[in-house]
Amino acid sequence: MSWSKALRHSVLAGIMLSLPVALGACSFSPVYSGTLAAQPGLNLAYAKPTSRLQQIIYQELALRFGRSDSQTAPLVTVSAIGSAAEMMVTPTTNPAKPLMVTVTATLTITARDGSDTPPRSFTRSATADYTRSGQVMADNAAAENAAERAARSAAESLRLALLAALSR
Template sequence: MSWSKTLRRTAVIGLALGLGPVLGACSFTPVYSGALASQPDLNLAYGKPNSRLEQVVYQELALRFGPSSEAETAPLATVSVGSSAADMTMAATANPSKPMEVTVTATLTIARRDGSTTPPMTFTRKATANYTRSGQVLADNTAAAEASERAAKVAAESLRLAVLAALSRG
């Protein structure tokens, strides 16, 4: 059985008109801007870094959330970062290149300083990055440091998304 042109056209127009309000009811919240990114809870004061990896995480968070304009009463964000490297070779080989993996664990604690009794929010995220050791000390150290910084940036982005998710729920 074949549909007539008029019936097909009416069905397509009806479907298009019916889907408009349904899709219009859907909403997405942008992560990089909008009401969620401009909350006063994100007006953070940052602690002092104790290592290069902590400095990377602080810089990434300050870049995304922005610096605090009220340093005395803004919630204090403190970060602790640890890293470890693991040899990824499965068996001994004659190849001097050894694949390595560095894991960075970053913990962000946001404590209120406005006199409220709200407990601090704590988030912990891990990130990994790979690099290759070649047996040359300078190259190995540079590759390990660069991989650690890459993993720290990924962990900072994951922390940022965790903070935004927590604020959107509460």
């Protein structure tokens, strides 16, 4: 019995000593430091939004990365879809019902400088909760607010995915 306990301790010590060496071989590239974080301007052009969710995502990305009017700047196009679903499976007599809005956004970057670079695409989803109270105006306002919050979260996730892809 003491042999297995000593063996366990030595194996555990070996793992603990080899863990920093194994993780040191990985190449982590943080998105909050380095050249992209110091100068996040990417010289991007944005397509025209066709919905409020797209407009929010374009605004968030332009705020973080900047905007270019150059004809050769890479073109960013976003498609965003929002959907709402009830969070409770069983029916209830309570008029206040929790719902969840999910926004799924796909960002595509297309080079326009004549290079053969294939378009890059990123898809991210984000959710936001709201409560439906039975009052039409309040329900509509809460649904719009939740959709906008989810769109902002999706835009932030797309921004981080883009930074991570460009840092490689």
